[in-house]
Amino acid sequence: MDIRFEDAEVRFAGRTVLLPVRLDLTERRIGIIGLNGSGKTTFARLINGLVRPSKGRILVDGLDVTAEPDAVRRQVGYIFQNPQNQIILPIVRDDIALGLKNSRLPKGEIEFRVQAMLERLSIGELGGRRAHELSGGELQLAALAAILVTEPRLLILDEPTNQLDLRNRNRVLQTITSLPQQLIVITHDLGLLDGFDRVLLFDQGRLVGDGVPADVIAQYEALAA
Amino acid sequence: MKTLYAEGDSILHRASARSKLVGLLLAGILTFLVTSIPLLIGLLVASALLLLSTRLGLKDLLRRLVPLAVTISILCGLTMLLQTVETGIISLLRLTLLLLVSTAVTATTAISDVMDEITAAATPLERLGLLRAADIGLAIGLVIRFVPEVAERYEVLRDAHTARGIRPKTLSLLVPLIILTLRDADEIAAAIDARGVRR
Numbered sequence: 001m002d003i004r005f006e007d008a009e010v011r012f013a014g015r016t017v018l019l020p021v022r023l024d025l026t027e028r029r030i031g032i033i034g035l036n037g038s039g040k041t042t043f044a045r046l047i048n049g050l051v052r053p054s055k056g057r058i059l060v061d062g063l064d065v066t067a068e069p070d071a072v073r074r075q076v077g078y079i080f081q082n083p084q085n086q087i088i089l090p091i092v093r094d095d096i097a098l099g100l101k102n103s104r105l106p107k108g109e110i111e112f113r114v115q116a117m118l119e120r121l122s123i124g125e126l127g128g129r130r131a132h133e134l135s136g137g138e139l140q141l142a143a144l145a146a147i148l149v150t151e152p153r154l155l156i157l158d159e160p161t162n163q164l165d166l167r168n169r170n171r172v173l174q175t176i177t178s179l180p181q182q183l184i185v186i187t188h189d190l191g192l193l194d195g196f197d198r199v200l201l202f203d204q205g206r207l208v209g210d211g212v213p214a215d216v217i218a219q220y221e222a223l224a225a
Numbered sequence: 226m227k228t229l230y231a232e233g234d235s236i237l238h239r240a241s242a243r244s245k246l247v248g249l250l251l252a253g254i255l256t257f258l259v260t261s262i263p264l265l266i267g268l269l270v271a272s273a274l275l276l277l278s279t280r281l282g283l284k285d286l287l288r289r290l291v292p293l294a295v296t297i298s299i300l301c302g303l304t305m306l307l308q309t310v311e312t313g314i315i316s317l318l319r320l321t322l323l324l325l326v327s328t329a330v331t332a333t334t335a336i337s338d339v340m341d342e343i344t345a346a347a348t349p350l351e352r353l354g355l356l357r358a359a360d361i362g363l364a365i366g367l368v369i370r371f372v373p374e375v376a377e378r379y380e381v382l383r384d385a386h387t388a389r390g391i392r393p394k395t396l397s398l399l400v401p402l403i404i405l406t407l408r409d410a411d412e413i414a415a416a417i418d419a420r421g422v423r424r
Contacts, residue, residue: 090228
């Protein structure tokens with residue numbers, strides 16, 4: 001997908017959270033890095049209309065996100081930093097099915113797709129479980145399944161390995177990297193960016209780095225030193 | 226997030242969500258048509274047996290019933306003081322009966338089933354162009370979903386006060402509870418938007 005930022009800027013309560021950004025994102029694997037509060041999440045949330053630009057606009061495959069948020073969201077899935085906030089219904093299977101309810105699919109077809117998605121992510125045993133009983137990694141995968149079942153073309157993940165132990169981190173990472181979708185990943189886990197096509201670096205609401213992972217990570221390390 | 230639904234294999238668990246919700250509605254109407262105290266006591270015993278048939282454990286039952294039972298007792302106590310003792314007793318019996326029946330229904334019906342049934346019931350209104358049926362189902366489902374969430378949040382805040390050596394008081398807990406609940410509601414609203422649940 002082609003994501004175009006045309007001088008998009010975000011101001012909140014008289015403060016500029018994101019300074020004007022002008023760029024095109026077409027790569028298959030894109031990373032976003034930066035210190036806490038640097039504007040990473042605001043930038044990513046602009047892409048599916050969770051945050052609206054104060055100035056400028058964002059186009060996703062030619063669709064203006066502010067004017068046509070529903071059309072954009074049908075193609076752009078967003079995984080929240082805290083998957084607890086992503087999961088709306090308490091039982092994993094019900095929550096995954098929720099995204100398909102408006103599709104007017106027959107109940108049997110919805111159940112089939114939910115089960116297929118659970119098995120695709122190797123979490124078939126979690127279907128009947130309650131979300132609050134799951135481990136961090138399981139919760140992250142359940143949230144991922146709830147988004148993937150709607151078959152988005154672009155997936156945005158906000159710190160997907162945050163607060164995970166090494167085993168769960170590797171499990172989630174393996175799942176993410178095997179996805180065919182275009183990915184935009186916000187992360188502090190720099191090892192996750194191996195093999196990525198492009199990385200953006202934000203600092204104090206400004207895009208300060210844009211390039212291949214090795215160069216931008218070096219720039220980030222210098223910035224954080 | 227926790228859920229009011231408790232898995233099981235009781236008769237109520239196996240009954241359809243529609244029949245349970247219609248039964249709850251009828252119980253609500255019937256309760257307010259009956260004014261005889263002996264008859265209300267009989268209905269209360271029947272509803273208690275209905276709740277016991279769900280085979281919920283005693284601890285779970287108390288967790289579900291005590292907060293609302295306290296509220297009902299206060300309300301009915303005030304009614305007795307401000308009106309008549311008989312009116313207070315009738316109110317106590319009616320509200321307790323409804324508490325028992327609704328607890329039995331929510332403990333044996335998954336939120337998604339409740340949402341489906343409410344959506345189906347609201348569909349004729351959608352055809353008249355008055356509302357979006359799925360929105361009504363989602364709204365009611367979210368209210369039910371948030372009940373244990375708010376209770377859990379209250380316990381966390383109470384523990385946080387205790388851990389810092391501050392004696393928890395209802396008023397000092399209420400303000401952060403409201404703020405945190407509103408923040409959670411914002412996040413859930415964002416998740417609903419992000420997931421395109423309301424397309």
